[in-house]
Amino acid sequence: MYSENKMIKNQRFFCILFGATFTLTLNLLLDFMFLCIFLNIWYLNLAKIPIETNTFAKNY
Structure with a gap:
C-alpha cells in the first residue's frame, strides 16, 4: 500500500516535470x-527603404 x-x-x-519542461x-x-x-520582416523593410528612396530619386 505504501509503496x-x-x-x-x-x-x-x-x-508534472515532463509537462513543465515540454x-x-x-x-x-x-x-x-x-x-x-x-526580425526578418523588419530587416527586409529596412533593406527595402533605401531601394525605394533610390528609385524615387531616379524617377523624379
Whole structure:
C-alpha cells in the first residue's frame, strides 16, 4: 500500500516535470520562431527603404 502510493506520487512528479519542461521548450521555440519572423520582416523593410528612396530619386 505504501509503496504503491509512493509510486503514484513519483509518477505524478515525473508527469508534472515532463509537462513543465515540454511546455517551456515549446514556448521558447515559438517565441524564437516569432522573433525570427519579426526580425526578418523588419530587416527586409529596412533593406527595402533605401531601394525605394533610390528609385524615387531616379524617377523624379
